[in-house]
Structure formats: C-alpha cells, structure tokens
Amino acid sequence: MIDTIGAASGEALPPQRVYGRTDDESSLREIARVIRQDIIRMLACAPSGHTAGPLGMAELLTALYFNAMRHDPANPDWPERDVFFLSNGHTAPVLYAALARSGYFPVAELATLRRLGSRLQGHPERKTLPGIESTSGPLGSGLSQAAGYAHVLRNIKRVRGRFVYTVMGDGEINEGNVWEAAMFAGKYRLGNLIAFIDRNYIQIDGATEDVMPLTHLRAKWESFDWHVIEIDGNSVRAVVEAIQLGKAVSHAPTMIIANTVPGKGVPFIEYDHRWHGTIPSSTQAEEALRILNGGLDA
Amino acid sequence: MTTYPIAPDALTKPHLEPIRFGFGRGLLAAGELDERVVALCADLTESTRMHLFRDRFPERFVGVGVAEQNLVTVAAGMAHAGMIPFTSSYAAFSPGRNWEQIKTTAALNDQPVVVVGSHAGVNVGYDGATHQMLEDIAIMRVLPNMRVIVPGDSLEAERATRALAADPAPSYLRLARDKTPIFSTPDSPFEIGRAYLLADGRDVSLIATGTMTYHALVAADALSRKGISAEVVHVPTIKPLDSATILSSLRRTGRAVTIEEAQVAGGLGGAICELTAAEHPVPVLRLGMRDRYGESGGSTELLEKFRLTGTQIAEDVDRLIQG
Structure with missing residues (x-):
C-alpha cells in the first residue's frame, strides 16, 4: 500500500532507505522531510490516527534519532544507549517513521499502522515493536518514567554520559502527573534528563490558551528548578543546539520548549486543530506528498 | 489433609503484630539480597514501614512526596x-488514585513494579470511609499481567515480600494497619499462586484472605463445637487463583463461604463465584463488605458492625447450614 501511494505521487525516494547518524544540517532536514512523507503515507493507509502533531514533531525526532542519541537499531536493548520516552503516545506515527528510517524494522511495515495484527499499535506498546521504550497514550506519564530512569542512572548507578529524553504535548501538561514529575526531577537534580514540550498551541477541543491557558510557561518550569530553553522546534539546527546545551547542564533537568507548527510542511493542515485527530483522504495525501516533494508530482 | 504449620496457641493466646510490619522486614531482607531492589514512598514512609529500608539503603530509597501518580510512574521508569x-x-491512594498509571506503565508495559497498598480494609478504624480501601482487590485483579497478594499475617507478609522481590513482575501487595493475630509460623510455606488448607473439614469450606483467615480459623473452631466440620482454605494469592486447591476443597464439602475485609463484589467473593460458576457450581455465601463504605470507629467495633469476627462468622455459617 505504502509503495503504491508513493508511486502514484511520483515519489522519487527509494522507499526502503535507512539513515544513520549525521551532523550535516541539510541531511537532517532531508530526513525530517522523508519522515513527514512517511507520516502522510502511513496515515493514508490507516483506518484512523493523528496527523497534525506528528508532522509538527518531525524535527524533534530527527534531531534525537539521527544526531543526538546514542542508540543501535540492531540492538534495541543496548545497555549503553540513550533512552527516549514518547509521552504523547498519539503522535506514534512520527516515532514509528523515525524508528523505521533508523533501521529498527522495515519501512514497508509503516503501512500496517493500526491494523489488526500489526506491531504498529494505535499508541506505542513496549513489548510489541523494537525500539519502543515504554507504552504510552494516556497522557502525563512519560516525564515521570523518564525521570525514574534518569534517577537510576544519575543517582543510583552513577552512570555518566547517558541521557534520557522525553517529548510531551503542550495540551498534555494539563495533567497533574506532569507537575508531580516536574517537582521530582527538580528535587533530584536530574541533569541527564532532557524533556521537550511540543508547543503547538492546539489540543483536541481547540486552542491550548482557550482550553486551559499555559501562560508563563517558561517561568513555570524555571520555578520548578528546571533549566529552560525556548526554540523554534521546526528548525532542526535549533533542536540540535538546544540538546547540546541541555547536555552541558549537569545539575538540573532541561526543558526545551519547542515552538512548532502543527501540521508543519503541509499548508492545508498547518495550524488547524481539526487535524489533531483526523487523517488525510487519499486525494489529500497525494496533495500533501506533492507539496512535501517540492511541488513535483512527476 | 492439611500439613500447614499453625502457631501454637494461635486461637487462645495469639501473638499480635500489624501485617505491614512483616512487609518492612521483608523489604529490608530483599534489599540485602539484591541491590536492584529500590523503595519509593508517597510521604508515608514510617507507617508503611519503609523506613527500615530507607535507613539502611538511603540511596535506593526515593521519596516522591504526596504524589501517587508520580509514585508508580517513576517506579515504572526505574524498573525499565x-x-x-x-x-x-495507603491503598486508598495507591492503587486508589493511580489505577490508570498502574495499568499502562506497570501492567500493560509489563514492568516489575510492586504496588504496596497499606492500611487496606476497615481495620484502619477511626480515619473513616475515605481511608478504608475496600475496592482494591477488585480493581487490581482485573488487570492482565497483575498479581494480587493479600497476606494473612505479618510473618506471611514478610515471606510474600521476599517472594515478590525474587520473582519480579507487576504485582499488588495488600497490607493492613492494625495489629492482627499471627497464625502462621516461621516454617509455614508461601508461594505466589498457592492457596493453603489450614483445617480439614467435611461440611463447608471457609475460604478466606488477609486478616480474615484468622477469623475463619476461630469460626471453624466454634463450629466444630456445634458438630459442624469446616475446612479453612487460606488464599493469600487472589491472582493467579489456586483453582486446584479451592476446587478440591469444594468437591469435599459442597459449600463455600468467602470471607474478606473488602467489597465482596469483585473481591475474593467475586473470584470464587467466577470459579465455581464455571467449574463446579456450589452454594456460595460471601462475607465482607456488601456495596457500602466503611465508617469511623475502633477496628474491632467495625469488624463487629460488619459481622466479620470469628464468632459472628460461625453464626452465619451455622445459619447457612441449618438452612
């Protein structure tokens, strides 16, 4: 299915191509573009899913999986790896694309998203697919799991040089569990913990600032003794640099507030909260793929 | 025939100790044996008896404050x-408040987090209904991957804690606050998933868990003086349920009385009804809390109010048998 859509839209990329770690900014931007196309393709094949969030997070996952994190797709449980917890599990398509393009499982398997018997469950499940560190979907629990992992590394095993990452949605931080974890990570000075808020200003019921305002977001986290960095989350270079800054802070956890555009890269999806939990039709998918292909549909 | 060692004088002059004290000792022992054992508490460290572990292994103790959702999710991350x-x-708060986090990050995730719910049942006493957790057996035993352990006395709690540490998997361990009689001995067995025959009988099976096992022994003794022969089956593991032991008792007696300090709906009573309805239908009398909350009072006063003392259980069983 996935290759059919790719062929129909004139997709020129080798569909099975896998990417390794790179420091080259243009290569990272290209990987983010491929991941966006994968997201559109897999959602077009799926019976349901979320579109806007995954598209907006492509640079975050690209910077993590293709630059910042130490990991080995051939050995997902490698004991020396960095660990990533996707907290807003409904954005699974961007994680699945990043894992597939890293080589954790065949890219073609992306076409099975949400289907009966698929390893690509609607929300990620740890024991189902290689590379998934924890089951998620119910919001608000990724930060505390990441903090628990980071606490073991930093304060019990006293391991240096390994980092724990997590991404949350901005609507997600309405959850009380997040603030319990915020206090915890500050108290235990988890300098090996780097968290992101995907700050795209939408949630299911509408604009985040209408549903439950997140005013003074930076000050909120600073007041919990976090090191806070605010960036353009759709600039892969900004994401890479923010992670490097976060790694250099050893006495406090780092929160990267990543301002992103929901649906980034596909203008008719961008900024529209109605795309939170809907998927593109095949016509819309072809149009989106053409846009992501630089307007070429040849 | 029962081979389970019962403490001498258990019925006449029992030694009393809170079940949670055994947990505290067991956790300390497990911590000595295995440095992977860590302890997390939500601001109730002494009353859940984790202070023994905290004082011995401060670096492996994690205080999370009054934050039960964070308690189990941090634990899931540490397990990973x-x-x-x-x-x-307290069981009223964990698993009372954080059930979804337990389901998703421990049970579905299959991480070996042990959720210890202390102060369960009405024996909490004066604190009243908000703190008397009665629904925990029901909400935990419906979770796939989850084991549910309800020790009968402090010695068994110690054995159960060590057994859980030695066999890591998602688990719930239910403890009680008040001093309760010790009926087992240091040589009594405990295996996760096993039920134990404590007294042989022909007329009825008293199937009990947690604090109620002692009262079942008292009831069986009282019934024997009335010429009723009651078998006592102690069920410290509600899940996985030891169906073989329970069914073999019911094939002998043909009648079940379940006894628990919890809601009978979904609790041990529910579990036994599910088993008997499917495998060996027999009349079942379920003693415990019947679709109501507890209230303030002394723990013995409350047990009497809800007819959960040995003497009252014997009266109810006698009435059942006399028909």
Missing part, C-alpha cells in the same frame, strides 16, 4: 532501568 521497585502508600 533494571531495578525492582516497591512503591508504598
């Missing part, structure tokens, strides 16, 4: 990092 976490709070 290779540790064997025990989390403790």
